Amino acid sequence: MKKYNHTTYAILGILTTDCKSGYAIKQLIDNSLKHFWKISYGQIYPTLKLIVDEELATVSISSQEGKPDRKEYYLTQKGEEVLKNWLEKPIEQAPVERNEVLLKLFFGRHQSKENTLSQLQDYKQKLEERYQTYSGIEQMISTFEHNKRDSTYWLITLDYGKRVTMAAIEWCDTTIKQISKEVE
C-alpha cells in the first residue's frame, strides 16, 4: 500500500469525525489535538487537495445559512482502507522530543549556577501552567461531556499529558534542590 505522511493520516482520521472541512479541521486541532499534534493551514489545504487527487476522499460544496460556503470532504472506501491500515501499523519509534532546557543544561558547566536555576524555575512554571490547562480541560469534559464513547479517549490522552508533565515537574524540583545545595 502506498505510503503517505503523518499529516495525511491525521487529516484522514479527523475526517471520520464531524469535522469535514479545512476550517473545521483546524478548529478541532486548536481545540483538542494541539497538545500532541499541530497542523497549520499551510499543510491542511494542500493535503486535502492531495487526498482528493489520490481518491481517498471526495469533495462537495455545502451551503450554510448565514455563513460562507464550505467544502466538505468524505472518505472513500479507499480512504478508509488507507486509514485503517495506518491505525493498525505499530509506530516505528517512540518520539524523541527535542528539549531546549536539557540542551542548555548540558552546557551548564559553562554557566553560573544561578542562571541554571533560573532556567529550571522558569521551565517548572511553564510545566505547571500546562498541568493546570490539562486539569481544566479534564474538569470540563467530566462535567459537560456525557457522551462516554467520545470522552473516554479524550480523557486518556489528557491523562498522558498530566502524568508526563507531572514527572517533568518533579524532576525540576529534584534538580533545583540538588543544584541549590551545590551553590552553598
Added chain:
Amino acid sequence: MKKYNHTTYAILGILTTDCKSGYAIKQLIDNSLKHFWKISYGQIYPTLKLIVDEELATVSISSQEGKPDRKEYYLTQKGEEVLKNWLEKPIEQAPVERNEVLLKLFFGRHQSKENTLSQLQDYKQKLEERYQTYSGIEQMISTFEHNKRDSTYWLITLDYGKRVTMAAIEWCDTTIKQISKEVE
C-alpha cells in the same frame, strides 16, 4: 542581538567542549545528546560555515598523525556572547511533543479495542527498552566517569529521560487495564 536558529546555538555550545570539528560534533551528538537533540551532517557543515561567516568562530586546519586533517573551530568573543545570551534567555515554550500513539488513540472510537490494546502494548515495550537504555548509560557513567563536574549534568539529563519515560509506561499500564476491562 541577531537571532540564530537552535541548531546554531547547539553547535556553539558543543564548540565549548573538546569537540572542535564537524566530525567530532556529530560523534558527541550520537554518543550523548541524541536522546533529546539530534543533528545530521546536512545541518552541521552548513551551520559551521554560517558560524564562520558570522564571525562567531574561526577555523584552522589541524594535522593529526595517522588520520586525515580536520578543521577546528574556536569561538570568538562575539560567538561566546551570542552563546551566553542564548543560555540566559528563558525558553519560549515547553516543547510540544508530537505523539503518534496518542493521535491513533484519539481516533480509537473507529478501531477495534484489540487493535488499540496492541498499539499500547507495542508502545509500552518501546518505552521500556528506552528506559533500559537510560539506566544502562547511567550505570556506565556512575561506574567509570569520575569527573564529577562533567558527569553531574549528564546524570541530570538522564534522570529526566527516566522519569518521563517511566510516567509514560505507567500510563500505558493504566490505559491497557482500563481498555481491557471494557472489552469484557
Added chain:
DNA sequence: GCTCCCATGTAATCTGTTACATGATTCC
C-alpha cells in the same frame, strides 16, 4: 462603512533528513 468571524488558499521561507560524492589513512 467597519469589524469580526467564517472560509479557502498560496508563496516564501525555514528546518531537517537522506543519499550521494570525495578522499585520506590504517590494517589486513
Added chain:
DNA sequence: GGAATCATGTAACAGATTACATGGGAGC
C-alpha cells in the same frame, strides 16, 4: 587491493510555519 574508520561536504527532497491575499456574511 579491499575494508574500516576518519573526515568534509552538497543536492535533492520532505515537512512545516509564516505571512499574505481573497472574499462572504452578520451585526453595529
